[in-house]
Amino acid sequence: MNETAWITELAAIYPADRLLLQPAQLAPYESDALTAYRTRPAAVVIPETQDEVIEAVRVCARHGVPFVARGSGTSLSGGSLPIKDGLMIALNRLNRVVRLDPRERIVVVEPGIANLDVSKAAASHGLYFAPDPSSQPVSTIGGNLAFNAGGAHCLKYGMTSNHVLGIKAVLPDGEVVQLGGESMENAGADLVGMFVGSEGLFGIALEVTLRLMPKPEKYRTVLAAYHSLETAGNAVAQVIASGLLPGAMEIMDRLAIKAAEMAVNAGYPQDAAALLIVELDGETQQVEAEFIHLMAVMEASGAYEVRVAQDEAERLRIWKGRKSAFSAVGRLSPDYLVNDGVVPRGRLGEALGEIERMSARYGLQVANVFHAGDGNLHPLIMYPAHEPDGFARAEGLAGEILDLCIRLGGSITGEHGVGVEKRAYLPRMFSETDMTAMRQVRLAIDPQEIANRGKMFPGDADAEAAPVHTGPHPLEVAGVISRE
Amino acid sequence: MEPHEATMTADVICRPADLDALCAAVRDHERVLARGGGTKPALSAPHAGVTIIEMSGLSGLLEYEPGEFTFTALAGTPVREVAAALAIHGQYLPFDPPLVAQGATLGGTVAAGLSGPGRYRYGGVRDFILGVRFVNPTGELVRSGGKVVKNAAGFDMSKLMVGSLGSFGVLAEISFKVFPRLPATATLRQQHPTLEDALEALYRLTAAPLDLDAIDLVMEDEGAVLLTRLAGLPDALPDRIARVRTVLGGGETVEGEAELALWDSARAFAWIPEGWSLVKVPLTPGRIAALEAGVAPAALRRYSAGGQVGWLAFADDLMAVDAMLNAAGLSGLVIFGPPGRPHIGRRNGEPFARRLKQALDPAGKFVEA
Numbered sequence: 001m002n003e004t005a006w007i008t009e010l011a012a013i014y015p016a017d018r019l020l021l022q023p024a025q026l027a028p029y030e031s032d033a034l035t036a037y038r039t040r041p042a043a044v045v046i047p048e049t050q051d052e053v054i055e056a057v058r059v060c061a062r063h064g065v066p067f068v069a070r071g072s073g074t075s076l077s078g079g080s081l082p083i084k085d086g087l088m089i090a091l092n093r094l095n096r097v098v099r100l101d102p103r104e105r106i107v108v109v110e111p112g113i114a115n116l117d118v119s120k121a122a123a124s125h126g127l128y129f130a131p132d133p134s135s136q137p138v139s140t141i142g143g144n145l146a147f148n149a150g151g152a153h154c155l156k157y158g159m160t161s162n163h164v165l166g167i168k169a170v171l172p173d174g175e176v177v178q179l180g181g182e183s184m185e186n187a188g189a190d191l192v193g194m195f196v197g198s199e200g201l202f203g204i205a206l207e208v209t210l211r212l213m214p215k216p217e218k219y220r221t222v223l224a225a226y227h228s229l230e231t232a233g234n235a236v237a238q239v240i241a242s243g244l245l246p247g248a249m250e251i252m253d254r255l256a257i258k259a260a261e262m263a264v265n266a267g268y269p270q271d272a273a274a275l276l277i278v279e280l281d282g283e284t285q286q287v288e289a290e291f292i293h294l295m296a297v298m299e300a301s302g303a304y305e306v307r308v309a310q311d312e313a314e315r316l317r318i319w320k321g322r323k324s325a326f327s328a329v330g331r332l333s334p335d336y337l338v339n340d341g342v343v344p345r346g347r348l349g350e351a352l353g354e355i356e357r358m359s360a361r362y363g364l365q366v367a368n369v370f371h372a373g374d375g376n377l378h379p380l381i382m383y384p385a386h387e388p389d390g391f392a393r394a395e396g397l398a399g400e401i402l403d404l405c406i407r408l409g410g411s412i413t414g415e416h417g418v419g420v421e422k423r424a425y426l427p428r429m430f431s432e433t434d435m436t437a438m439r440q441v442r443l444a445i446d447p448q449e450i451a452n453r454g455k456m457f458p459g460d461a462d463a464e465a466a467p468v469h470t471g472p473h474p475l476e477v478a479g480v481i482s483r484e
Numbered sequence: 485m486e487p488h489e490a491t492m493t494a495d496v497i498c499r500p501a502d503l504d505a506l507c508a509a510v511r512d513h514e515r516v517l518a519r520g521g522g523t524k525p526a527l528s529a530p531h532a533g534v535t536i537i538e539m540s541g542l543s544g545l546l547e548y549e550p551g552e553f554t555f556t557a558l559a560g561t562p563v564r565e566v567a568a569a570l571a572i573h574g575q576y577l578p579f580d581p582p583l584v585a586q587g588a589t590l591g592g593t594v595a596a597g598l599s600g601p602g603r604y605r606y607g608g609v610r611d612f613i614l615g616v617r618f619v620n621p622t623g624e625l626v627r628s629g630g631k632v633v634k635n636a637a638g639f640d641m642s643k644l645m646v647g648s649l650g651s652f653g654v655l656a657e658i659s660f661k662v663f664p665r666l667p668a669t670a671t672l673r674q675q676h677p678t679l680e681d682a683l684e685a686l687y688r689l690t691a692a693p694l695d696l697d698a699i700d701l702v703m704e705d706e707g708a709v710l711l712t713r714l715a716g717l718p719d720a721l722p723d724r725i726a727r728v729r730t731v732l733g734g735g736e737t738v739e740g741e742a743e744l745a746l747w748d749s750a751r752a753f754a755w756i757p758e759g760w761s762l763v764k765v766p767l768t769p770g771r772i773a774a775l776e777a778g779v780a781p782a783a784l785r786r787y788s789a790g791g792q793v794g795w796l797a798f799a800d801d802l803m804a805v806d807a808m809l810n811a812a813g814l815s816g817l818v819i820f821g822p823p824g825r826p827h828i829g830r831r832n833g834e835p836f837a838r839r840l841k842q843a844l845d846p847a848g849k850f851v852e853a
Contacts, residue, residue, distance in 0.1 A: 437843075
């Protein structure tokens, strides 16, 4: 590989202020929200047009240079971790709304637009973009798409994949393809569904057609406090058994409640061992009818306190505590890992009990915040980074939790993706035959394996990034991003 | 002797009785096409040099946990069996699969990528598939996705299977997400003198924050009929019907048996005369008028799921339709009609699809139809 040659070619495409080569310029791109990993790329380009992205990919393809596309760097699985000696393509300036068609309820956007800005663009038409990862004020559509981001409303509304209709993408060899279109239906294999969640291994999305939905006209948000985590878990099962389909069901444990309260004064009951948030959304008359049923279930669920948000401000306060829980945990311990395993809903109690025992065995505190309706756990493993084996112990505990999720019939990741963080665990969830099929797909699309090399699959030696202790990302300290 | 050979008929059809036999059947034949209930003849009719794998021996619900909202079943399971099992627990398949009464299977529904009018509310088959096991060309079972409602591990090949017509592998086992069925429904039927008038009404509905269950537009010789279904708790339904009627500016309520028959007939494509072809055309409501100009009055037409899909029926051959769809930049999938050419009109994503085919079926063992 002749480094000078490919950088010289990039210099012919990009002006000097958008081709970063100096160590001081590269430093902000060294890691994402998986802060324990850090790698310095050879160069960063900041394209302003789709053509500039395509040209950068073609340069990489010609020279066999690995590249990573990056939005806001909020990946918790290290999905946008740079590759040593590779190129980082920073897409934040490629953030235009190309077309908004409120009648057809679609919007065409570039990948660098923030998730929340899509909903803002559609808001005056009474529409919104449903996927709502906690990082949504900053995380970008390109990153949401690459890692099939979730959020608090997945059981009812699905993940990012369920809201992407069309993708214009540049494949790793520089060929540009259009997948899907504007319709929610399709004739032929669901190529859009295949591309979403491929963690950047199939290339870079340049333009994305998203489905918008009418904003629910009514919300009913209920906060219930319990003396035990198990009772809260049982309450979720009772809501499900009642035939209701809430838009969201979230649980926080004692430690997470404490952290959230310290951070944003959400007004949560401080003596609770567990809090359950249940939210109904939809058409007013239907929601009000469901609410009567929900309250009957909640009153009988063993909660010692049940609160109903009386207005939008109170509802937002309840959600603010939940959505800031991850970064709030940073106040208890600046160094922590976020786990993303999934278990069948009926095994939640068992999984939480097991995690508690593991936590004691490892001598590490674990705060639990999770999407109870989906069985998607988010144990936040706090570790003492100053101790020589601190990080290794945290990774060990995280690994045991992932094995537990596999054993209980779940998944190693619900919404954060495999990235670099969980690549050793993918072969534990899938057989050798399954892995081979995925490998073959990867190689057929990217024979040189230059697109986001080192992610999802174990064993890409040259992409190994030794974990180093770093503490929270500077943006997190500033309160700009949060980890979810 | 391989287990499947005993049941083979003249080297054309085999009926594997279990997963091992299915794997062997795939491994041992050069070109294969799986067939479930045969309810979509354009996609499952035998043709020269292709071994049909009859999936009827691979039927049955393997796991169903009502509290999880998930189930796993063998690909040859008739959808109606699953629907009956779900109904006992007040649950259903929200993508509203078509041709259920006619014997459609889960595998066939996924491979064809078909959803019914009710997909308007929560999404299509692609939105409810969680995981698959499929047989690769060397006769091994490959798993993708999972069995839980949320999962982001590995490439999502289960979605790739939706609409793939079996061209990436033979589906063996499929896991789905399900939802509780809302207990009460009502449908509003409204006659419109012109298409424009009907589309305006449709846009008023889709723009409103109404949780509608289905919106179908049935084209008639003169004008169109708009069918709007609501589902919910019985207490709230009368108010909600009144509200939709206000948005529509009218509409007569259809309930009970008559309502069931109305939607059963839509799912069964009962409106299509014997011997006619049926083509599925993905759409947006904004493209209906141009499509109408190209196909009316020769074709029978129904626009479903809020105008996201057109079902077009034709008496004669599809050459002209192919040309018309191409010119309009639309794609079509032939469901009833002559086999051998399932895709008409415009196709996109070919370079990506070609690479996937090369990865998963380099020798071209899996034929599309």
